[in-house]
Amino acid sequence: MKLQRDEVIRTALDLLDEVGIDGLSTRRLAERLGVQSPALYWHFRNKRALLDAMAKAMMVEAGMERPAEPGADWRSWIAEDARRFRRALLSRRDGARLHAGTRPEPAEFAAVESETALLCAQGLAPADALRAQIAISRYVVGWVLEEQADAADAGAREGERMAAADLAGYPLFAEGMAALRDADPDAEFDHGLGLLLDGIAARLAR
Missing domain, CATH: 1.10.10.60 (Homeodomain-like)
Known part of the structure; x- marks a missing residue:
């Protein structure tokens, strides 16, 4: 056969x-x-x-070839697209490593073009619209690389968390770590994504 x-x-x-x-x-x-x-x-x-x-x-x-609808809210669309991308990478073991280094293929050009058009309609030049998409894509890949590495090494790193005593002389670091230690991964992903989207919004406002 x-x-x-x-x-x-x-x-x-x-x-x-x-x-x-x-x-x-x-x-x-x-x-x-x-x-x-x-x-x-x-x-x-x-x-x-x-x-x-x-x-x-x-x-x-994961449906990542889905084009953006003309007139869609750019921030909502890009945020959901980034979440869908993260879910795609997490759907397979070492998904982020598998994807890293790939480039868009012709079948994906329509989706890239539609998201570029969404940002250009807000006032970005095409080059800056692509820069924004690349920055978010690399944020997602980097985030998932860390997530999957942490999951793979969870057993080996058991008990290696920083103790409060280790941070005694670093009050700001300690306060930040206390807030992040048991944070929800999805919420933390969205927080970092929000910082990037805020940066795009600030560029649009200029």
């Missing part, structure tokens, strides 16, 4: 959830599919091409 491209991607994503990106190899994937490794190269010229296809499939699953 001929190996189908979609089957390879779907199996690779399932294997990623099991072994993580460091454990994912074309040899292991070929074994899971019941084929020899060269069979994969009919569809993907190398492992990087496979990883890019996996990252794209992860974004499609």
